[in-house]
Amino acid sequence: MKPNELKYGDVDRLIIDNVEEGEYLVNRAVFTDEQVFELEMKYIFERNWVFVGLDSELANPNDYFTTFVGRQPVIVMRDANGELAAFINSCPHKGARVGHHRKGNTKQFVCSYHGWTFNTAGECIYIKDQDSGGYAEPFNQLDHGLYKIKFGTYRGFMFASLTDDVPTLEEHLGEAMPLLDLIWDQGPDGVEEIPGRSTYTYDANWKMQLENCIDGYHLTSCHPSFMNVVSRRKAGESDNQQVKSIDFNMLGQVEGGTACMPRGHAVIYSPNAAEHERGLFLHKDELVERCGEAKTKWMLATRNLTIYPNVQFAENASLQMRIIRPISVDKTEMTIVCIGAKGESDAARLIRIRQYEDFFNTSGLATPDDTIAYEDCQFGYQGKELAWSQGYSRGISNVKSSADELTDEIGFDPETSSYGKMTDWDESVFYGGYRAWKKFIKDGLAVDGKD
Template sequence: MNAPAPPNTRPIPLSELPVVWSDKEKHRFKVARRSFVDPEILKTEYDTIFNKCWLYVGHESELVKNGDFVTRIIAKRSVLFTKDATGKINAFFNACPHRGAQVCRERKGNAKSFQCFYHGWVFGSDGKLKSQPGSECYPDDFNADGQANLVSVPRIDSYRGFWFICFDREVQSLPDYLAGAKEWIDIVADQSETMMTLVGGTQEYQIRANWKLLTENSIDGYHAINTHATYVDYLKNSQGSMSPVPFEGTGYDLGNGHAVIEYRAPWGRPVAQWIPLWGEEGKVELEKVHARLVERFGKERADRIAFSNRNMFIFPNLVINDIMAITVRTYYPTAPDAMQVFGWALAPNEESTWARKYRLSNFLEFLGPGGFATPDDVEALEQCQRGFESMLEAPWSDISKGMKKEKVNYDDELQMRAFWTRWQECTKARAAAPSVVPNQGDQA
């Protein structure tokens, strides 16, 4: 009698492979690479994640004056983000209730009202219909029920100046949704005594890779020394800042798919980590900044704000990097192998001219699209996407680093596992039982 076939040797059709597989006892975690290329999975992500979760729409500093507005594409919808004449912040679908044309075609500005160019309907910054050509042809009570006003996004709320919207009216409250991420958002917001503010315009670019690759990359300390070796060499050779502060830190699962790595690093931070390149003027300036932080929060928290770096991810697509400068970044998939990325620099509104100069220098030097980091990261993500062309023969990505440890390092992969676990919960993608061990050869 023939012996039974060993388990897991039968070729498995690719479409039947589980998407997320975890075996905590053996400290293994894998993700099916088809999740990065399958159009049906992308459709499911929009249905179950982008249509259901809180999404970042803008920062309070973009709407300072009554009448200020910003338009953005959020999860394929055109959204009008406004501060009305009463000071209330609103989010409307940027589509005329008459025939659907975009009501506001400008990226940002200040206006008391918006006029649809197609038929001339006029709406206030509160979204209410103010006038319409040929109004005598409509009944007197035409808009008594408000049906001719701009349609409000179902939910809008903010935390510490960061505004979010959600297309699902039944979503949990924003504070509950943010869970443990609030602590790290507080650390960023507390850097200003008045208001954090976006500096300059929007940086916008495309990456030919799946959006989840940028999620992984944004909270991945493992790749930094290797992928960004040129920047590390630059720090050693030009800033005189490499030896005193080594890279070291910890990763955290913040709940609901959010995660962060917090770590020490050798670069200068205008919030108050001085480097010799910045000279005595910079040293005096940053000592004042640090002293004020100590006065406000005590030395322990002041040191954490000033000397620790944070790469924070808010599920599903918001990144706040508080490192040598602060960047806020969102990204949306436009295809299984493409995404649109939007980035902004953030800074304390009241910081000195000197600090702002070096903050923006740091931002452009490392974080901007033409800096040391972003081109490296884009190349890495696009190389991954090209590598997925062999997923029939090599269908799994491994995200197991650090699973066997109680306290993970900043360069372990707990953060990515937090994302993928929440992703699986939202999409209800098929997960494998730990007893089923996925091998690279399991495919049709």
């Protein structure tokens, strides 16, 4: 099938999901078709839980930040009494945005157009010249406050949904919760954003990023400069003795796994032979005492986690949080930030930041490699005669529908999993995301009577 044969809602034909027969193909229309993008925004981003941030961004009463859920502008706030909530960032009067800054602290928002004023609980507390307005009863009956949307937190991870018609946040996260615990529990009071977040765009589809975080196969071919730099440091050819967060010499010997969870979440993981180089390792004794041996081992391990559809936690060369915002079918905004345990020692924080800068930061050795690869793919997709991508076949013979010993050890029970040598570079880890992709879109179309 060629992409130009796509009919509205014809999502089934875009993914050939025939694992029993060893076949899995993805049609490139999922990365290029405007109609597909429209369906994704409507049914995956605007009728689903979407990650909005860590609660460390709203530490104090009257803290707020502005963001997006799908394509819709949102403001997330902690009110004067400490309650968190999310609202559409639009004045009910005539629509002007009320929050102009990325983040801040204020007792009230005064709309700069006609002066209506809102407190941080979203209530309208002032309508300019209301008494002389000649308003009638229907107007008085309206709620003049900011439009509140569904909001939830798991530990300190904050999510919002534009519709109430979603499962509970716990149901949405499901088996991903113990994996989020491995992040949150790195400090006795959780984790926080370390100042210095970056935002950038790349000219390719949002799912390129979604896949890449759990795509181990690209590591050795896409990031040779980083691997060479780290190897030379290990060999003593550099004065930089601080940043050796991964032992690439051990890659062929390390075993690891991949796992897919319902609703699109996925993870790849392996023990980290260089765990003693990590900032977190300085707090190992405290971690073992508080969380136990097994959990500590997996906190120090390499884990790249996707919480579908828009946030990833990459724990390998430091701990990075990535928030994905699709802008159009071929443009994506990324917000990336280093996160770390609240209250960790200066020494641990220093190592964490240096490792983050080295690999992850926009100026680090990995991010430019990856974004250029996404843009090269999007460029290649202009070759529409070649409709199907083959990059979903590695490991198809090894997929299991049960947990393995290591997933048992950290207490989560995925929908499917795969386990073997890290250098098997499994690609079956993408299946869960595409199954959720299909389900979200088809369920949404059915509810709208368009199936």
